[in-house]
Amino acid sequence: MTNNQSFSNVARRFFRAYRNGSVRVGHSFIRRLVEPCLAQQQEIQLRSGLKLQLDLSKGNQSAIFWHDGDVDVHLYWAIRELVPLGGLFVDCGANCGLMGLLARQYRLASVVFIEPHPRLAKSIRANIQLNQFSSACELVEAAVSDVSGEVTFYEDPQNDGSHSVHSDWGSKMNILGKVQCVTFREIITTKNLRKIHFLKIDTEGNDQNVLNSIGDYLRPDFLEIIYVEMPKDREAICHQLRASGYVGFAVTTKSRREISLMQRDYETGGQPSFFEPLSETLHTGGDVLWCGKGSRTAAYLNHLHLVEPK
Numbered sequence: 001m002t003n004n005q006s007f008s009n010v011a012r013r014f015f016r017a018y019r020n021g022s023v024r025v026g027h028s029f030i031r032r033l034v035e036p037c038l039a040q041q042q043e044i045q046l047r048s049g050l051k052l053q054l055d056l057s058k059g060n061q062s063a064i065f066w067h068d069g070d071v072d073v074h075l076y077w078a079i080r081e082l083v084p085l086g087g088l089f090v091d092c093g094a095n096c097g098l099m100g101l102l103a104r105q106y107r108l109a110s111v112v113f114i115e116p117h118p119r120l121a122k123s124i125r126a127n128i129q130l131n132q133f134s135s136a137c138e139l140v141e142a143a144v145s146d147v148s149g150e151v152t153f154y155e156d157p158q159n160d161g162s163h164s165v166h167s168d169w170g171s172k173m174n175i176l177g178k179v180q181c182v183t184f185r186e187i188i189t190t191k192n193l194r195k196i197h198f199l200k201i202d203t204e205g206n207d208q209n210v211l212n213s214i215g216d217y218l219r220p221d222f223l224e225i226i227y228v229e230m231p232k233d234r235e236a237i238c239h240q241l242r243a244s245g246y247v248g249f250a251v252t253t254k255s256r257r258e259i260s261l262m263q264r265d266y267e268t269g270g271q272p273s274f275f276e277p278l279s280e281t282l283h284t285g286g287d288v289l290w291c292g293k294g295s296r297t298a299a300y301l302n303h304l305h306l307v308e309p310k
Contacts, residue, residue: 008038008065013047015066031066043130050105051130053123054096058160061096073263074251074274075099075227078289079198082225082297083107087197090114092144092184092210095161097124099200101131109198110136112191116143116153116179117163140187142180144203146212151181164204183213201228208233211240218244220292227289238278238288246290248278249301253286273304 011034035056042054046069054061063071070076079102083089087110089103094113103109111133115121121141128137143151143165156162156170165181167173187193201207207228217223218240226246230237238248252274254262262272275289291297 008042008044011038012044012066012068048102048105050101051127052096052098052101053126053130055123060159060161064096064098069098069102070260070263072099073259074287075200076102077263077266077272077274078225078227079103080106081300082291083109083198086110088112088193088195090187090196090199092200093202093204094124094139095120095202097127100124100137101127101133103198104133104136105131108136112138112140112187112193114140114142114144114187116141116165116181117155117176118179120160120163140182142182143206144184144187144213145181145206145209146183148182148186150178153177153179162204164206166205169205183215184210185213185215185217188214188217196223198225198227199223201226205232207231208237208240211237220245220295224295225289225291225297227287229287241290245293247293247298248288248290249275249298250278251287251289252276271304271307273301273307275301276305277302 015031015034038056040056042056042065043051044054044065045051048069050069052064054065056062056065079089079099083103084107086108089100089107089109090112091097091100092114094100094115097113100111100113104111113124115124118141121139124139128134128139143153145151145165151165153176154164154167154169154173155176156164156173158172159170162170163176164170164173201210203210207230211218211228214223226241228237241248262274265272278288291301
């Protein structure tokens with residue numbers, strides 16, 4: 001390990017401990033103080049043991065670095081608890097690949113990454129190789145929508161997690177160029193997928209088109225769990241998934257401090273509730289996890305919500 005890597009490890013682990021501690025101020029100041037001393041390109045090992053190549057000039061990758069991988073804690077929990085051992089995890093809109101890599105690490109899942117941005121696809125390939133996951137992970141470098149062919153892809157220069165096939169998705173989108181576009185049904189059939197245990201959809205405003213492209217495979221006996229951010233088309237997505245036999249669970253609204261305590265509770269053997277039943281009338285704009293109505297997953301999530309201390 002180089003001196004730079006050692007300093008990086010100490011800096012981010014100190015920051016995580018400080019951020020999760022009792023002192024509520026000074027977090028941003030510490031980052032601004034230390035960041036100029038760090039190399040922009042980092043190769044790190046998270047406390048979980050997962051290895052990543054990260055670009056600290058990109059906001060979401062910088063967050064992964066500083067939080068030691070503890071981003072989207074509710075999704076991290078869902079992967080560890082709900083993906084069956086050796087199951088199939090599909091990461092549609094994978095960015096640098098963190099969630100799919102965690103599914104492989106914790107659940108020995110087979111993983112299909114889907115990412116249209118060439119630079120991010122390159123990062124996924126590098127991170128797969130870095131962790132020696134090549135035998136169980138593959139990458140589809142394409143956008144997913146309800147039609148196939150080529151599509152214009154737009155890059156948000158301010159937010160590395162907001163690239164989209166929609167030109168109006170970010171405040172200032174630049175044309176990246178043409179990328180390949182496929183339907184989700186094509187991925188299922190060409191790869192001969194027999195069952196998908198967990199599908200994560202994060203396609204920056206194109207989520208309903210992804211769901212539409214699944215066709216008659218959109219049913220709980222084939223596609224057990226769907227996690228979708230639902231930033232737009234909320235009512236249509238809720239109606240579509242309920243009509244297809246799914247029931248939704250929304251991410252519980254908690255402060256960052258509360259989420260940190262819940263994560264600590266979980267990692268020490270507790271059973272916190274990161275999701276709550278989605279009201280039939282409330283079409284939330286937040287992340288929603290969908291599973292088969294009457295399924296064991298639905299029963300488990302309902303149980304955790306009912307027994308969680310209020």
